[in-house]
Amino acid sequence: MMNTAPLKVAVLGCGVVGTEVVRRLHTSGPALAGRIGAPVELVGIAVRDTRRRRDLDVDPGLWTDDPLALVKRGDIDIVVELLGGTEPARALAVAAMEHGAGVVSANKALLAEHGPLLHETAAVHGVDLLYEASVAGAVPLLRPLRDSLGGDRITRIVGIVNGTTNYVLDRMTETGGGFAAALHEAVDHGYAEADPTADVEGLDAAAKAVILASLAFHTRVPPTAVHREGITEVTAVDVADARDLGRVVKLVTVLERAVGQDDVLLRVHPAMVARAHPLADVRGADNAVLVEAADAGPLLFRGAGAGGVPTSSAVLGDLVTAARRRVLGHRGAAPQAAVKQTASVAGPRSRHHLRVPVTDAATALDDVAAVLRSGGVGIGTVHRRRAAGQEALVLLTKDTDDATLRTALEAVAALPCVSAAPRSMRLLDAEEGR
Ligand code: NDP
Numbered sequence: 001m002m003n004t005a006p007l008k009v010a011v012l013g014c015g016v017v018g019t020e021v022v023r024r025l026h027t028s029g030p031a032l033a034g035r036i037g038a039p040v041e042l043v044g045i046a047v048r049d050t051r052r053r054r055d056l057d058v059d060p061g062l063w064t065d066d067p068l069a070l071v072k073r074g075d076i077d078i079v080v081e082l083l084g085g086t087e088p089a090r091a092l093a094v095a096a097m098e099h100g101a102g103v104v105s106a107n108k109a110l111l112a113e114h115g116p117l118l119h120e121t122a123a124v125h126g127v128d129l130l131y132e133a134s135v136a137g138a139v140p141l142l143r144p145l146r147d148s149l150g151g152d153r154i155t156r157i158v159g160i161v162n163g164t165t166n167y168v169l170d171r172m173t174e175t176g177g178g179f180a181a182a183l184h185e186a187v188d189h190g191y192a193e194a195d196p197t198a199d200v201e202g203l204d205a206a207a208k209a210v211i212l213a214s215l216a217f218h219t220r221v222p223p224t225a226v227h228r229e230g231i232t233e234v235t236a237v238d239v240a241d242a243r244d245l246g247r248v249v250k251l252v253t254v255l256e257r258a259v260g261q262d263d264v265l266l267r268v269h270p271a272m273v274a275r276a277h278p279l280a281d282v283r284g285a286d287n288a289v290l291v292e293a294a295d296a297g298p299l300l301f302r303g304a305g306a307g308g309v310p311t312s313s314a315v316l317g318d319l320v321t322a323a324r325r326r327v328l329g330h331r332g333a334a335p336q337a338a339v340k341q342t343a344s345v346a347g348p349r350s351r352h353h354l355r356v357p358v359t360d361a362a363t364a365l366d367d368v369a370a371v372l373r374s375g376g377v378g379i380g381t382v383h384r385r386r387a388a389g390q391e392a393l394v395l396l397t398k399d400t401d402d403a404t405l406r407t408a409l410e411a412v413a414a415l416p417c418v419s420a421a422p423r424s425m426r427l428l429d430a431e432e433g434r
């Protein structure tokens with residue numbers, strides 16, 4: 001039977017994303033009611049500081065700095081969690097579900113760390129738990145992975161899932177400018193996490209990899225098991241080398257099944273991406289995720305990956321879904337595929353770019369190449385570079401593992417012809433994007 005009583009919604013957090021969600025609940029009420037089949041009533045907004053002036057025209061009585069009391073009211077249909085961080089977000093989401101509310105969240109840190117507990121709580125209490133906005137911002141990705149591809153076998157995912165780092169690297173590529181200024185801009189645009197370390201050190205992308213693995217591979221991987229390298233060490237010289245090689249530096253997230261095994265490998269790292277790869281021209285804070293499925297083949301999901309307005313679209317989409325299900329009397333948790341294994345995460349093998357500063361490129365090449373080859377690192381191509389009176393060899397290696405490369409580079413650094421510490425970065429080739 002249709003229930004057309006207003007659905008009560010509480011919003012926890014009214015920052016970059018929460019502000020846009022509340023604005024749309026206020027301005028799009030009739031349209032949302034039409035799609036849901038019942039009006040939506042905003043009954044509370046929890047923030048840290050209720051005295052802060054906010055650019056929102058809402059009833060002043062809605063503000064509270066006591067989110068726990070709000071979620072425990074017992075009459076809330078849907079709690080929208082937009083606080084960030086794992087606590088008190090975890091405790092509030094659990095309390096909300098225990099008191100009968102469905103939960104919509106954009107919080108990848110929360111889902112990566114406590115996804116199993118939250119899904120279990122949702123199932124026990126027969127409520128929805130939806131988090132489309134937690135990966136790739138506005139881009140519909142989690143529902144296609146869980147539902148549309150539910151009958152297929154996903155074999156590999158490679159993507160750009162952090163808008164802040166893509167914005168920073170894009171600015172460095174376009175302007176030749178530095179890391180700090182570009183990051184400052186990303187923070188100003190509202191793309192970054194409350195602590196942008198999470199973005200630039202790859203923690204945010206690693207959390208998203210965990211969520212993607214749970215839906216695509218039905219596998220529970222702890223966030224600490226994701227191989228993770230951030231972008232803080234990326235320099236203007238790396239960016240320029242990439243450009244000279246017909247590549248562009250991106251922070252990529254790769255999920256793949258280990259050959260012949262059930263294990264999955266999850267990794268987040270900067271890579272010099274070939275210009276012909278579908279990820280190479282992803283600009284600004286956009287995200288793109290290439291999903292390879294056994295039957296569907298390659299599928300590309302792409303669009304705005306961060307920012308309050310685009311992210312509000314994904315949050316509102318989940319809100320409409322959860323609300324519609326309530327109206328129709330479906331009080332069960334959204335289906336979640338069973339978690340069937342714990343992954344063991346091995347170190348990745350990759351081709352690499354190497355930059356070896358040398359005293360004289362013409363004479364150093366033989367020595368550097370010999371040391372690399374004897375250390376087990378195959379060499380593909382070699383380029384000589386000279387800038388500001390400094391000479392360097394730029395080499396592209398064949399596939400190698402991290403430990404072998406590290407040992408070989410230590411031997412290279414000890415050569416008398418090598419004038420400064422060698423640098424390296426992984427390569428992502430065009431064939432890996434087909
Ligand atoms: P903000 O830091 O801009 O906003 C956080 C909000 O939560 C603020 O309103 C803050 O209150 C409130 N808050 C934080 N802690 C508490 C607490 N203990 N009690 C009450 N209120 C609290 O974050 P964003 O809007 O950027 O992000 C929110 C979530 O969405 C995060 O999980 C983030 O990862 C995710 N996300 C963000 C995207 C983006 O582009 N920004 C995109 C996709 C997901 P006050 O205003 O008083 O400080």
Ligand code: HSE
Binds near residue numbers: 162164165192204305
């Ligand atoms: N800080 C995140 C990013 C927000 O830059 O991608 C979107 O999840």
